[in-house]
Amino acid sequence: MTVLARLDEAKAARQQKPLITFNGATLRLGGKTIIENLDLEVRPGEFLCIVGASGCGKTTALRLAAGLYRPTGGAVTFDGQPMLEPRREVAIVFQDYGKALLPWRTAAGNISLALEACGIPVRERPDRIAELLRKVGLPAHAEKYPAEMSGGMQQRLQIARCLAQEPTTLLMDEPFGALDAMTRQGLQDEVLSLTAASNTTVVFVTHDLDEAIYLGDRVIGLLPHPGRIGIELDVNLPRPRDQLATREHPEFLRLRRQLFDFIKATEH
Amino acid sequence: MIWRIASFAVAAGFVGLWQLIANLKLISPVFLPGPDRAWAALMRGFATGDLTSKLVGTLEHMAYGWLAASVAGIALGALIGSSRLMRIYIAPSLEFLRPLPVSAIIPVAIAMLGLTQGMALFVIAFGAIWPIMLATIHGFAAVEPRLYEVARALQMSRPAIVFKIALPSALPDILAGMRLSLTVALILSVVCEVLAGLDGLGHWVLLSARAFRSADLFAGVILLGATGYVTSIAMSLAERRLLAWQSTR
Numbered sequence: 001m002t003v004l005a006r007l008d009e010a011k012a013a014r015q016q017k018p019l020i021t022f023n024g025a026t027l028r029l030g031g032k033t034i035i036e037n038l039d040l041e042v043r044p045g046e047f048l049c050i051v052g053a054s055g056c057g058k059t060t061a062l063r064l065a066a067g068l069y070r071p072t073g074g075a076v077t078f079d080g081q082p083m084l085e086p087r088r089e090v091a092i093v094f095q096d097y098g099k100a101l102l103p104w105r106t107a108a109g110n111i112s113l114a115l116e117a118c119g120i121p122v123r124e125r126p127d128r129i130a131e132l133l134r135k136v137g138l139p140a141h142a143e144k145y146p147a148e149m150s151g152g153m154q155q156r157l158q159i160a161r162c163l164a165q166e167p168t169t170l171l172m173d174e175p176f177g178a179l180d181a182m183t184r185q186g187l188q189d190e191v192l193s194l195t196a197a198s199n200t201t202v203v204f205v206t207h208d209l210d211e212a213i214y215l216g217d218r219v220i221g222l223l224p225h226p227g228r229i230g231i232e233l234d235v236n237l238p239r240p241r242d243q244l245a246t247r248e249h250p251e252f253l254r255l256r257r258q259l260f261d262f263i264k265a266t267e268h
Numbered sequence: 269m270i271w272r273i274a275s276f277a278v279a280a281g282f283v284g285l286w287q288l289i290a291n292l293k294l295i296s297p298v299f300l301p302g303p304d305r306a307w308a309a310l311m312r313g314f315a316t317g318d319l320t321s322k323l324v325g326t327l328e329h330m331a332y333g334w335l336a337a338s339v340a341g342i343a344l345g346a347l348i349g350s351s352r353l354m355r356i357y358i359a360p361s362l363e364f365l366r367p368l369p370v371s372a373i374i375p376v377a378i379a380m381l382g383l384t385q386g387m388a389l390f391v392i393a394f395g396a397i398w399p400i401m402l403a404t405i406h407g408f409a410a411v412e413p414r415l416y417e418v419a420r421a422l423q424m425s426r427p428a429i430v431f432k433i434a435l436p437s438a439l440p441d442i443l444a445g446m447r448l449s450l451t452v453a454l455i456l457s458v459v460c461e462v463l464a465g466l467d468g469l470g471h472w473v474l475l476s477a478r479a480f481r482s483a484d485l486f487a488g489v490i491l492l493g494a495t496g497y498v499t500s501i502a503m504s505l506a507e508r509r510l511l512a513w514q515s516t517r
């Protein structure tokens with residue numbers, strides 16, 4: 001695909017109805033305003049990254065999008081309807097994979113949890129589980145318990161469980177924050193190819209600016225106290241992205257510089 | 269392995285010492301039979317079937333009481349433990365009831381239910397429910413909150429959340445409570461048999477003592493000890509099977 005075609009596609013996408021909308025969303029918790037008057041639209045199929053200083057409200061914004069919090073003011077909608085409770089077509093990948101997996105179930109059992117919740121018949125489950133484990137690169141570890149797996153493998157397993165719900169949208173909160181650099185790069189590319197193949201919409205929270213630009217179609221930087229949008233950057237880098245070429249691309253370096261200056265200005 | 273041999277040697281040493289004291293007649297044989305006579309009485313009891321039926325009686329009391337306590341304790345504990353409000357309102361009452369010695373409610377139970385099996389079942393279950401219920405409350409209260417969010421994201425039903433998340437997560441606590449209750453159930457079975465004259469080892473021990481049949485008395489005591497030991501081992505085996513995932517930590 002040429003860069004031009006890609007741009008055309010992006011333009012077409014922009015005209016589409018947004019999938020997730022924050023409409024003046026405000027969240028007060030315990031007398032503190034954590035998110036204020038947030039306006040944001042996430043287009044179907046878009047890969048949106050959210051960055052910002054620690055404590056600026058990234059996780060809170062994601063939890064609003066997930067329906068784990070209800071806005072105290074304004075509205076958060078999904079597909080045109082208010083997001084009041086989590087829905088199965090929106091999967092959440094938590095940062096603390098160790099806590100989000102069932103330690104008493106094997107890898108296969110953990111994926112099965114999502115299939116059971118989705119009402120997949122028993123006899124269809126083994127094939128689906130094998131397929132999902134293969135997708136995330138864990139085909140030989142079906143019978144392992146999470147405690148027997150490395151951090152990277154556990155996060156892969158959580159992603160597989162999220163994919164098992166066949167989501168149209170993935171919400172990821174610093175999913176690779178606790179992993180080493182090599183594992184991280186591998187998983188970045190896997191998430192890109194998995195979500196591109198199924199045209200999944202992704203909202204990806206990270207504190208790693210390079211990661212945000214590398215992955216995203218668009219990057220949003222939040223300002224703290226209360227959380228609101230401070231910068232919005234379109235990332236017009238060719239896809240598929242490449243760990244070496246993309247990161248050396250002049251546009252990548254320009255965006256990186258811009259984002260870096262923004263973050264530095266928010267941290268006095 | 270070394271430990272097992274050592275503990276075996278200690279046990280053998282005690283039996284040897286017991287035999288020695290009996291042989292030297294340091295204590296009158298009317299009160300203290302040697303292990304040889306106790307063993308003979310045990311074998312005789314099994315041969316005639318007298319002791320067997322008493323053993324079965326005690327095992328039944330213990331099992332019914334313990335199972336009733338387990339079902340009620342887990343159900344109540346789950347109810348109380350899974351709601352913060354329930355914990356706040358009910359915990360103080362529990363703290364009041366818990367230290368109440370079970371012996372204090374035995375007269376009440378006898379007054380209400382008479383010297384019956386029903387009374388025994390009530391007393392055993394009442395005594396054995398506490399460790400199970402408190403362990404279950406703790407287990408349910410300590411479920412990782414993140415797992416509840418996972419359940420919400422998957423839109424799991426309430427029963428599914430209880431059976432697939434809360435209960436397995438609380439299982440190690442629950443099993444530990446059930447193990448403690450096992451001992452309580454055995455002790456209370458004997459107490460109820462003595463008080464109400466119900467068929468069982470407690471009753472056998474009481475009658476043997478009154479008739480100065482010390483060998484029979486000791487046979488009964490040995491059997492009670494063995495019952496406690498074997499049930500506790502069975503419980504450990506069950507725990508190890510059910511919590512196999514923990515061994516990989």
Ligand SMILES: Nc1ncnc2c1ncn2[C@@H]1O[C@H](COP(=O)(O)OP(=O)(O)OP(=O)(O)O)[C@@H](O)[C@H]1O
Binds near residue numbers: 029030052053061207
């Ligand atoms: N349940 C809550 N009650 C009160 N305040 C909260 C609650 N959750 C978060 N906060 C506050 O809201 C602010 C934003 O928190 P949030 O977790 O969204 O930040 P974050 O951007 O994800 O930070 P990090 O990069 O450290 O993960 C913080 O100041 C935090 O102390």
Ligand SMILES: [Mg+2]
Binds near residue numbers: 060
């Ligand atoms: Mg966060």
